[in-house]
Amino acid sequence: MQSCTHLIVGASHAGLTALSAIRMNEPDAAIVMATREDHLPYSPTVLPYVVSGRSDPAKVTLRSESFFDENKVSYLRKATLLALDTGANTAHFPDGRSIRYEKLLLATGASPNIPPIPGLKDVPFHVLRTMDDALGLKKAMVKGKRALVLGAGLIGTHAAENMAEAGMKVTIVEARGQVLPGYFDHQASGIIETAFKAHGIELVFGRAVKEIKSGQALLENGDAIPFDLLLVATGVRPDLSYLQGSGVKSDGGILVDELQRTNISNVWAAGDCARARLFQSEATGIAGILPIAVEQGRIVGQAMTDDAGVRNFPGSVSLNTYTFFGQQAISVGAGEAPESETSLCVDEDRNTYLKIVIKDGRLMGAAAVNQALDPGILWQLVLRRTDLSEVREAFLADPKTISRMLMSRIWR
Amino acid sequence: MSAYNSLTYNASLCVGCTECMKACALAKTGDATNLDQSRIKIVPAQEPEKFEAAICRQCGDAKCVMNCPSGALTKNGANGVIDWNADTCVNCLLCTVGCVYGGITYEASVGHVAKCDTCGGDPACVKVCKSGALGYVTTASIYNDYGDKEDMFVPGLAACQGCNSELMIRHVMRKLGRNVVVAAPPGCIPGMGTVGYNGKAGAKIPIFHPLLTNTASMLSGIKRTFERQGRDVTALALAGDGGTSDVGFQSLSGAAERGERILFICFDNEGYMNTGMQASGATSFGSWTSTTPVGDKLHGKSTDAKNLPMVMMMHNAAYVATASSVFMEDFYQKLDKAVEASKHGFAYLHLYAPCPSGWRFPAGLTIDICRLMVESNFVTLWDYTPGGGLEFTHPVDTPKPLDSYLKAIGKYRHLANEQVDRIKKLLEDRLSMLKRFQKA
Known part of the structure; x- marks a missing residue:
């Protein structure tokens, strides 16, 4: 049986960042990185x-x-984690392959969430989570044909834009009342929706799909939307079937402590499969975004190598950047908070939007459309709970300049 | 692993003229008026007339790179710059989420993210900065050039924590290599084990332990013997300030007068630190030492220090220079010149070596003290050749307050105002005297 010091399952941002952090501390430790991908x-x-x-x-x-060769990392393709024996520190993969590890990182990401819509299983549909999905969708896009997208999250809106630009007639159905719910409020998403409509994309909000039949979707109100291509983009969730019988605790995502360690002492989890603390709430949750996967991956890499410099994960902050038809939208932190004050600045002529939420003199969140901001600096201001009361007015008027000034004086 | 050159910004010097931003916008887009296009952003500080800056730090473990989903950002192993690839960038802006410094930003007028690329190692912003707030530190090349060279001393020399002399003898010998004979007269340098201990060698090169009195004369004899054998070997003394300015002065003066072809390096820690911190001729006025105590009558050393580098200049030596370990490029240049000069005459290098144990400052502050010493004009960096005259190699036109230097060091803690005034007067006099030797 193959054995190694560090086994990393998953080869996206969380796994790769952990790998760098491990190599920085342990130049020679045996590392295996396993991915379900080819x-x-x-x-x-x-x-x-x-x-x-x-x-x-x-x-x-x-x-x-050559990166894997130079870093002496064994990179295993088509290695979907099937089962875990945490008592024997062994991970089981297809074709009878097993790997014994000293320390294990689960960074297995997430898979598309397929809603239980009657008839959906019986028709061909696309999802967009893997390279093969992307290549398949690209091939299926045909000019002039009709595309139906279920879900107006990041994947759904991105793909809808792509398909519209490729000359397809696109309809998005979203059960909630706007695009990108959770990241932007109605007003900000309104700017995004205007751009979508201007590019001929039809938006159907507030109505769920009741049934899928061959070539058409039936909505709750009886409307029928015909399609040649169906894309299901109703979110993702981690596939944790491999945890069965392993003793690793999960609740929709793998439960971890402040150093991303699971209840099993030599097993960690990071990225879209981990349920970690949230910064702006008492609860835990799956962040599901790339910058948080990077944060968590680094923490795990340090924790797995007993790096004295490792610091607790402060909790996920909601972060999003979104570009659409040449325009930009950014959101950092909470869009609303109880007992907070909200500053809103909308310029319809310039098509810009800026919202800043402040509570007790501290930044809770900011959202902007077509307005340049440094989200990385704003994220730090949220995490540091920087007191803005002295610069409040100036900050609300010009958050870009004032946040740069604060950065330079506080953590330059 | 290489060390890299880097852009530096000193907010306390910045006057907010935005010349750097104009130069950057011009260099990157051909249009100096669109300051949004500058990759360095100077912003007003909270205090009036003060400024702050946002610019890419070319991080070693860069978050922007880790956050990039398309592989468009990479750390360049050769020059340390974070390279941005326009061809593979998808404009997702996730790099701007990762960067906490505002170093990579999106500007609508450019249509993509933009960041500093240090203009290929010749940054346009630095060239136009008149206040001195922006700098481009190229010291990294020294570590790349010498880092892999053999350390000629054993590990584990028993110098005090924070000892500048140990650091500097290792630098000297990395550069000089093996073709050398070293004399290390009594003092901290042999005391820390360079000449050997417990029957073991302390160095990988021929090193001997002369008396304090005869360092220069023994070295002269050895050099002459090698010359007779037709061998070109550098004869080097690594001596303390006691072995240079007091006990060793007679033989030193004689060797310089005769133009012996040796290189004499004095590590000036202002006293006999190895034997219990007694005062030497190089100890500065007012210093507490174990032989110049502070009490009712005495208030530290009552006489001024001899200025040995000036004395050696008066010997018509082939090369004389003062140096500090905070300006390593300057130091290495002087070491080169000194080795060259020692092939045909007497060369003297005077290295300032603040001593945490004897001067009473925290061991972690040695380099800061070295810097403050130069920047307050307590010492002056220069070099001299009989033909070329004296040149200041790091002139300090607006020195830091002398008090900031004196207050940082325990041996001056007791100084009365009159004593500080005397030191100020002495420093002024010495500087104007040096200026009279400056080459026209």
């Missing part, structure tokens, strides 16, 4: 750009073959 590492975030043709699938790999 590709070199890539990011799910880049897939809409593969669909649109902006990205060449051959050029989006995050690490080359």
Whole structure:
């Protein structure tokens, strides 16, 4: 049986960042990185750009073959984790392959969430989570044909834009009342929706799909939407079937402590499969975003190598950047909070939107459309709970300049 | 692993003229008026007339790179710059989420993210900065050049924590290599074990332990013997300030007068620190030492320090220089010149070596004290050749307050105002005297 010091399951941002952190501390430890994919590492975030043709699938790999050779890492393809024996520190993969580890990182990401809509299973449909999904969708896009997208989250809106730009007639159905719910409020998403409509994309809000029949979707109100291509983009969730019988605790995501360690002392979890603390709430949750996967991956890599410099995960902050039809939207932190004050600045002529939420002199969140901000600095201001009361007015008037000033004086 | 050159920004010097931003916008877009296009952003501070800056730090473990989903951002192993690839960037802006410094930003007028690329190692912003707030530190090349060279001393020399002399003898010998004979007269340098201990060698090169009195004369003899044998070997003394300015002065003066072809390096820690912190001729006025105590009558050393580098200049030596370990490029240049000069005449290097144990400051502050010493004009960095005259190699036109230097060091803690005034006067006099030797 193959054995190693560090076994990393998953080869996207969480796993790769952990790998770098491990190698920085332990140049020679035996590391195995296993992925369900038959590709070199890539990011799910880049897939809409593969669909649109902006990205060449051959050029989006995050690490080359030689990287793994140079770093003495054994990179296993087509290795879907099947089961875990935490008593024997052994992970089981297809074809009877098993690997014994000293320390294990589960960074297995998430898979598309397929809603239980009657008839959906009986028709061909697309999802967009893997490179093969992206290549399949790209191939299926045909000019003039009708596309139906279920879900107006990041993947759904991105793909809808791609398909519209490719000349398809696109309809998005979203059960909630707006695009990108959870990241932007109605007013901000209104700007995004205007751009979608201007590009001929039809938006159907507030109505769920009741049934899928061959070539058409039936809504609750009886409307029927015909389609040639169906994309299901109703969110993702981690597939944790491999945890069965392992003793690793989960609740929709793998439960972890402040150093991303599970209830089993030599098993960690990070990224879209981990349920970690949230910064702006008492609860835990799956962040499901790339920058948080990077944060958590780094913490795990340090924790797995007993790095004295490791610091507790402060909790996920909601972060999002979204570009659509050449425009930009950014959100950091909470869009609303009890007993907070909200500053709103909308310029319809310039098509800009800026919202800042402050509570007790501290930044809770900010959202902007077509307005340049440094989200990384704002994220730090939220995490540090920086007192803005002295610069409050100036900050609300020009958050970009004032946040740069605060950065330079506080953590330069 | 290489060390890299880096852009530096000193907010206390910035006057907010935005010349750097104009130069950057011009260099990157051809349009100096669109300051949004500058990759360095100077912003007003909270205090009037003060400024702050946002710019890419070219991080070693860069979050922007880790956050990039398309592989468009990479750390360049050769020059340390975070490279941005327009061809693979998808404009997702996730890099701007990762960067906590505002170093990579999106500007609508450019249509993509933009960041500093240090203009290929010749940053346009630094060239136009008149206040001195922006700098481009190229010291990294020293570590790349010498880092892999062999350390000629054993590990575990028993110098005090924070000892500048140990650091500097290792630098000197990395550069000089093996073709050398070293004299290390009594003092901290042999005391820490360089000449051997417990029957073991302390160095990988021929090193001997002369008396305090005859360092320069023994070295002269050895050099002459090698010359007779037709061998070109550098004869080097690594001596303390006692072995240079007091006990060793007679033989030193004689060797310089005769133009012996040796290189004499004095590590000036202002006293006999190895034997219990007694005062030497190089101890500065007012210093507490174990032989110049502070009490009712005495208030530290009552006489001024001899200025040995000036004395050696008066010997018509082939090369004389003062140096500090905070300006390593300057130090290495002087070491090169000194080795070259020692092939045909007497070369003297005077290295300032603040001593945490004897001067009473925290061991972690040695380099800060070295810097403050130069920046307050307590010492002056210069070099001298008989033909070329004296040149200041790091002139300090607006020195930091002398008090900031004196107050940082325990041996001056007791100083009365009159004593500080005397030191100020002495420093002024010495500087104007040095200026009279400056080459026209």
